[in-house]
Amino acid sequence: MTQAVHTLEIKGLSKSFGSNKVISDLDLQVRKGEVHALMGENGAGKSTLIKIISGVHRADEGTIRLNGELVAFISPHEAQVGGVATLFQEIQEIPDLTVAENFYAGNEPMKHGMLIDWKALFGGAQAEFDAIGLKIDAKMKMRHLTPSSRKMVEIVRAVHQSGASVIIMDEPTANLNQGEIDALFSMIGVLKNRGISIIYVSHRMREIFQIADRVSVLRDGRLVRTESTDKITEDEIVKLMVGRDLPEFYPKRPPPGDTVRMKVRDLSVDAALDGISFDVRQGEILGIAGLEGSGATMVMKALFGLVKPSRGTVEIDGNLVTITNPRRSIEQGLAYVPEDRKADGLFLNKTVAFNVVASSLRSHFSWLGFVVRRRAVDQTAADVSRRLRIKADGPAAKVGSLSGGNQEKTLGGRWVIGSHSALLLEEPTRGVDIGAKVEIYGEINALAKSGLPVILYSSELLELIGLCDRVVVIRRGKVSAILAGGDITEEAILEKALTN
Missing domain, CATH: 3.40.50.300 (P-loop containing nucleotide triphosphate hydrolases)
Incomplete structure (x- = not known):
């Protein structure tokens, strides 16, 4: 039953760095085929949590189950092989290689078992970009792309390379223009239909209500609430995040002078x-x-x-x-x-x-x-x-x-x-x-x-x-x-x- 309902189950997770406890007795369930948003102030524990799930850090206590099986990944590569792909906020790339080489890095198409099939490499990458209307030349060096185009390459690469059950997206729309955000959301819709779960980390409230099915709010390393996005308001999320009522979001001031x-x-x-x-x-x-x-x-x-x-x-x-x-x-x-x-x-x-x-x-x-x-x-x-x-x-x-x-x-x-x-x-x-x-x-x-x-x-x-x-x-x-x-x-x- 657990495997059918929850792709990812976390129980009693804790993590400290020295005397600083950044995750404390955290429970989280991510359903199959849902977009599950993580929100919280900077320092709330979101980054540490996704790094534990993706194998960058090891938890001090607690368990993680993926499709019902206990896992404890010791590296991002092991996590990806095991079914968890992660798009970190900072772009992972080799600037002096081509877009296609970055796209297939570590997973290049081969011929005769030992030679890179360059035709398949460039053609395959280009076909993936063309399929979603992404105007990127697969033969171009990565360093010549705009930040938003580089981010889109990384997103498409993660989706293509992972036979993932879970994809973690950390601030995926940073540096993206509206057209690229729309393309990303369309991709997320396709992934949901395939039964892939998305953990979506963002500070952009409007995106959360646009794309997420449920949202979990972290504060001071603890999970304070998980709720369907149609049963919670923006103001409620903000109060849960900061633990207090905030002053007026955009403060008022007198009109500017004439000088x-x-x-x-x-x-x-x-x-x-x-x-x-x-x-x-x-x-x-x-x-x-x-x-x-x-x-x-x-x-x-x-x-x-x-x-x-x-x-x-x-x-x-x-x-x-x-x-x-x-x-x-x-x-x-x-x-x-x-x-x-x-x-x-x-x-x-x-x-x-x-x-x-x-x-x-x-x-x-x-x-x-x-x-x-x-x-x-x-x-x-x-x-x-x-x-x-x-x-x-x-x-x-x-x-x-x-x-x-x-x-x-x-x-x-x-x-x-x-x-x-x-x-x-x-x-x-x-x-x-x-x-x-x-x-x-x-x-x-x-x-x-x-x-x-x-x-x-x-x-x-x-x-x-x-x-x-x-x-x-x-x-x-x-x-x-x-x-x-x-x-x-x-x-x-x-x-x-x-x-x-």
């Missing part, structure tokens, strides 16, 4: 942007929206000097700003939080304290000019950690050991200290939990309320609608529309992103 703090005129980047112009007023949060490849993120990179504009001007408080490189931009008061915090923003092997003061380190030198005042650095980091509720074992904790939400807050903490002329934010809440989102929104709101002009790029339309006074929609490298007030709707943003 224009920042002027962007004719900003252009060869083959990417053409004549982008807009103003940002005192205390305004200005949104930037656009489909992938539209040039929306390029606006942010050009403003900060990560790419050099071919023409155009930027003025802040009436002064012409010279955009040549990030160092010059920082010197002129621009603060930038990049989309890829691990690759472009954080020093993962450095401490929380170092990361918080990285852009203001000069102000923490002694009067001699070459000795860092460590007490001052630690005090600054401690103050920022309290303000942003960064969960870490003190200022000396390595940032690489923190959860995604706390990494994001650490990066944001770099820009809440000191004085800035404008703040540029790319996907500031990507991959963070509901509680952390509310805290980040509150901080963005407070900075805008203080008079700081804020430019925010986000692929989450509700985030733009909830936070922004106006939204600039970019299409094919040009401004398609500037929406304000009640005109900022999902329908309007998508319409202007698709048509002029």
